Amino acid sequence: MLTTDREARIADAVLDLIHRPADFDPLELLHDLTGQVVALLPVRCAGVTVLDRDTHEPVHVTASDQLCLALEEEQTILGEGPCIDSARARRPLPVTALTGPPGTLRWPRFAPHARRAGITAVAAVSLRLPQMALGGMNLMMTHPADIGDQDLRLARTMADVTAVALAHRQELIDKETVLDQLQRALDSRLVIEQAKGVLSARLNLGVDDAFQRLRAHARSRQEKLTELAARIARGDVPAELLDPIR
Template sequence: MTPGGTLGPHTRETAYAALFARISEGLLGDPSTPLTFQRVVERAREVVPGCEGAGITLRGRGRSSESTVAATSELAQEADRLQYELDEGPCLDSARGSSDATTLVSGDLRHEERWPAWADSVTRLGVRSVLSIRLHTEVENIGALNLYSRTTKAFGDESVELAEIYAIHATSVLSQARLVTGLRTALESRHDIGVAQGVLAVTYDISYEQAFELLRRISNDTNTKLRDVARQVLSERGLPAALLH
């Protein structure tokens, strides 16, 4: 339940702080990134008044490489997809940072001129309002949080205010989840490489240093990630035949 708009400014800010503290706690129940993305969109739909569907656009490494990593409904998924297909729309402007504004709102997509092709397509799905907010840290744009409604002018001032505060919390949580996932992957890779060194050292009667150098040379010669070479060594219990040809 969101704080009511009839509260005084100080009381409302206190209520918002308490609400989002609880939300931040819940979003990282399991720090795996895919689950966290899904929790973010589901809670956005609950928290922001007027929101009927939500999706997250994740920014790719190059232009036209964006993708939806979580959505609450097929409608939100399709509304996002149309933006990628047509290469225009609020979530792309937000995710790419091509607009100075970090928050983009349209209260009636039937008369939207900023993204004419997308607006025409998405109104045929029944979408009337959109609110897109950039998810960004000081060093990178993660993407955009996209909120949709079948109602005209669904996102008023309170909705925008709540969505912007929520996006700050969501960005923090997503950054933490990505860091945890990255650290977990790094630790797993380090473990696999260490065990593979042991396998090669015992199998070929070489030192651990020589085993690591062998792994590194195969990785460089075959343009294969070191951790993948290590996993093949573990799978075959020796030098991977497929990488030696």
């Protein structure tokens, strides 16, 4: 079976979204998502909104172009629109027309603004991390009849791929945090061992007795054990620790 040009472009888009360096900028990834969607689907523009962690209000993040950016901001000002509904409901929004009699419009204040910009229909797909809904990606169209179920499925797939990249970045961050903590613990252990050796030699004690002396001194002065050990390892041994009767 021959691969079509569009299929090849879809594969390239997926690779572009998911193959990122460990320290990539999430905002850049989301902006690239909107650009790839516009390049592959019959939509005029696309934007991403997420829920603010503290207020739970939808917040515009990025858009494929200035037209979409302006309409996303307009929704925030008006307090209504597809990105508002999709982000709050945390679920996809099917293709919804922005034309018709005023009393039938889903967003009576937003729809006129969108129509003046040439947008006649909108849709949205969810953007989710595992066990967490971040928000959604909004699709804005000038010819809604041109977009079908397969197109929306592709949009969902690309949003999911992006979420996987974001989740993987979080895993890397968490992994690095754990590794840093383990490394700090290892470094602290090495310093404590050095301090035990110094006290053992200076006081002619076994290393276990030297450690007990070290710990007791730190506790009696409410000093961190690792900080006291580091001082001793550098040769700064408190005089009290060298007192043979203690």
